Amino acid sequence: MSSTTTPTTTPTTGRAPRLLVLEGALRENGGLRVTHGLVRQWTADGTSAMLLVLENVAPDAPMFAPAPGVPWTFASTRVRRFRVALPFVLAGLVRFCRRADIVVSGSEVGWQLLLGRVVTWALRRPFVTLVQAPLNQAIDSWQPARLRPLLRLVHRHVDQAICVSPGLVAQVVANGLPADRVSVVPVGIDVDDVVRHAVAAPASPATTSAVSPAAGDAPALPVLFGMGRLHAAKGFDLLLQASAKLRAEGVEHRVLIVGEGPDRDLLERRIRDLGLSDVVELPGFVGQPQPLLAAADVFVLPSRHEGNGSLVLLEALAQGKPIIAADCETGPRELLKDGELGDLVPPEDPDALAAALARHLGDPGPLLAKAAGGPARARDFDQTATARALLAHLLRTVPHATS
Numbered sequence: 001m002s003s004t005t006t007p008t009t010t011p012t013t014g015r016a017p018r019l020l021v022l023e024g025a026l027r028e029n030g031g032l033r034v035t036h037g038l039v040r041q042w043t044a045d046g047t048s049a050m051l052l053v054l055e056n057v058a059p060d061a062p063m064f065a066p067a068p069g070v071p072w073t074f075a076s077t078r079v080r081r082f083r084v085a086l087p088f089v090l091a092g093l094v095r096f097c098r099r100a101d102i103v104v105s106g107s108e109v110g111w112q113l114l115l116g117r118v119v120t121w122a123l124r125r126p127f128v129t130l131v132q133a134p135l136n137q138a139i140d141s142w143q144p145a146r147l148r149p150l151l152r153l154v155h156r157h158v159d160q161a162i163c164v165s166p167g168l169v170a171q172v173v174a175n176g177l178p179a180d181r182v183s184v185v186p187v188g189i190d191v192d193d194v195v196r197h198a199v200a201a202p203a204s205p206a207t208t209s210a211v212s213p214a215a216g217d218a219p220a221l222p223v224l225f226g227m228g229r230l231h232a233a234k235g236f237d238l239l240l241q242a243s244a245k246l247r248a249e250g251v252e253h254r255v256l257i258v259g260e261g262p263d264r265d266l267l268e269r270r271i272r273d274l275g276l277s278d279v280v281e282l283p284g285f286v287g288q289p290q291p292l293l294a295a296a297d298v299f300v301l302p303s304r305h306e307g308n309g310s311l312v313l314l315e316a317l318a319q320g321k322p323i324i325a326a327d328c329e330t331g332p333r334e335l336l337k338d339g340e341l342g343d344l345v346p347p348e349d350p351d352a353l354a355a356a357l358a359r360h361l362g363d364p365g366p367l368l369a370k371a372a373g374g375p376a377r378a379r380d381f382d383q384t385a386t387a388r389a390l391l392a393h394l395l396r397t398v399p400h401a402t403s
Contacts (some may be wrong), residue, residue, distance in 0.1 A: 016393070017395060019049040020100035022093075022112035026053055028062040028231060028260075028285060031132045034164075034187045035106030040070045041387035051159065052096050054089050054112050055082065062260050062285035077108055082111075090246050093119050095128065102394055105129040105158075105204045109142045109151060117154045126398040129155070131163045132187070132307040134330060135171040141233055152176075160398050162390065164308040167330030185390045188381035194318045195375075197290035222253045222361050225296030225321075227289055227312045228303070230261030234328060235302035237263075237270055241350035242302075242357060244274040251358050255280040284383050290315065298322045298360055298367070304347060306331035314381055317341065317374035322367040324356045335381075 019042060021035050037050065042049040047364040051072035056079050066072045075092030076085045093115055103120050105113045107218055108131045120127035135155065139148050155161070163169050164187045173179050176272065183196065224243070228234040236257055243255050257267075257280065271280050283359035293299065299316035301309075301323070308314075309331030316323050316380030317335065325332040326349075336342040343360070360367045 016046075016048055017101045017321050018050070018099060019047065019391075019394070020096055021049065021106050022101045022103065022116045023050050023051060023053050023106045024110040024112045025055045025057045025061075026064045026066075027057070028064045031107050031198060032064050033311060035104075035130065036064070036066060036070065037190065037383050038187070038387050038390065039072070040067055041383055042391055043069065045388065045391075047391060050096070052093070053094065054115070055085055063176070067074060084360060090115065090119070094123070094205045095194065095323045095331065097123050097125055097188070100125060102126045102128060102398055104394070105131060108135055108155070110136050113154055114147075114150060117158065117296035119385055121157075126159045128160045128162060128394065128398055129158045130187075131161050131168050131172055134168060134195050134305050135175060137233065137305045141231070160392065160394075163381070165334060167334070168307060183392050183393060186308055186381055186386050187390070188383045188386040189314045189318065189378070191318045191375075191378050194290055194315050197288055198290055198294040198319050199301050200288065220254075220321065222297040223295070224253055224255045224298055224300050225258075226300050226302065227258040227293070228310065230257075230259050230263045230267060232257075232263060233304050234261075235304045235347070236267055237296075238302040238326075239300055240267065240270050240274055240276060240280065242354035243276055243279060245351065245354040246357060246361075247276070247279065249354075249358065251361055253279070253357075253361060257282050258284075258292060260285040290319070293321060294319055296321070297364070298324060298357070298358070300353070301325035301332060302353060303328050303332075305329055308381075309335040314378055320374045322360060322364065322371045323374070324353065324360065326353070335377070337373075337377065339370075341370050341377055343367060 021039055023032055023035060039049045039051045051070065052075055053072065054075045056074045056077050058079050076088035090092055097119050103116055103125050105116050108129055113129060117127055139151050143151055152175055161172050161177055161182045163172060163184050166184050169182050169184060172182050226236060230236065246253060267282065271277055293316060299321045301313050303326055305328050307330065313332060313335055325336060325342055325344055326347040327333055327344040328347045333344060336344060343356050345356050
């Protein structure tokens with residue numbers, strides 16, 4: 001992506017813009033890391049931006065820690081059940097929205113989208129949603145059935161939807177938002193930070209036995225590396241099936257899947273059922289996984305659906321790792337340039353995934369040659385340039401509320 005000159009004032013006020021980015025909670029996930037990175041970059045560039053987190057929830061999952069210097073706060077600071085916290089959340093949301101020129105929901109799902117649209121409509125503030133995943137799958141996967149019609153209604157009445165990949169546009173338009181209010185602006189990663197951390201020491205010996213055997217052990221087997229939320233959308237069950245097929249064919253290997261999520265128990269049962277307990281490790285959430293990715297032999301993305309192809313796919317490109325990815329509806333094909341930078345396999349096809357893995361483990365040369373182009377491709381999605389492009393787009397296209 002080429003550099004973009006960012007407007008320094010809003011068209012209607014003639015002064016520096018004040019951006020408010022909404023998230024529901026600080027539970028660790030890729031979408032939250034994207035919005036946090038945007039606020040961090042905008043702040044570094046001198047733009048007034050704040051991350052407003054609706055709830056201070058109990059740490060019932062891996063929690064994200066905002067970086068020093070990133071302006072953020074809770075709308076409701078006390079840990080309460082959501083029904084109890086709601087009046088305090090709304091009061092905080094109104095207070096901060098009054099001060100903002102543009103309000104952005106960092107995700108296409110969640111309470112921040114619903115409440116943000118209500119409050120910004122009442123205050124006549126522009127309201128933008130950042131669409132980071134296929135709309136239908138995200139709503140059906142992450143929201144209770146009773147809220148799904150309401151979420152779809154809200155998506156028809158935002159002032160602007162910014163999709164992180166071209167493949168996400170069709171569902172947003174089909175849901176009812178006029179096409180002239182839907183745009184595509186990619187998001188990215190801090191490439192230099194990824195490369196710097198790739199050579200750091202692993203976070204914990206407990207998470208590295210697959211890639212770093214103890215002294216005196218046999219040489220390490222090839223490691224297939226996956227990372228993401230342990231959820232059906234990420235397709236790790238398909239990777240397990242592929243692993244079992246490889247093992248049955250005598251292709252020895254290890255599998256390391258970094259991440260946490262609601263499907264842990266299901267995946268652990270699947271590992272036992274497939275006889276893979278001595279092959280697969282699920283170390284859970286790892287704060288700094290780049291050294292583990294660097295030590296692996298191939299990065300595998302078996303997802304059923306993605307948004308821009310996932311941040312970790314960009315991180316694998318930045319590291320120049322061999323990549324095998326499911327050719328799901330959006331994301332991987334674009335990032336991998338139609339297979340020029342990594343191998344694409346049909347989604348929901350563990351046999352095809354196993355065959356691609358067997359080819360690479362038998363002859364790593366072709367995929368390593370493709371991987372050589374990864375670092376340059378990752379630079380096309382460097383966080384600095386993508387954040388500036390998104391800000392410029394916000395200021396050009398949403399100078400005032402349209403509904």
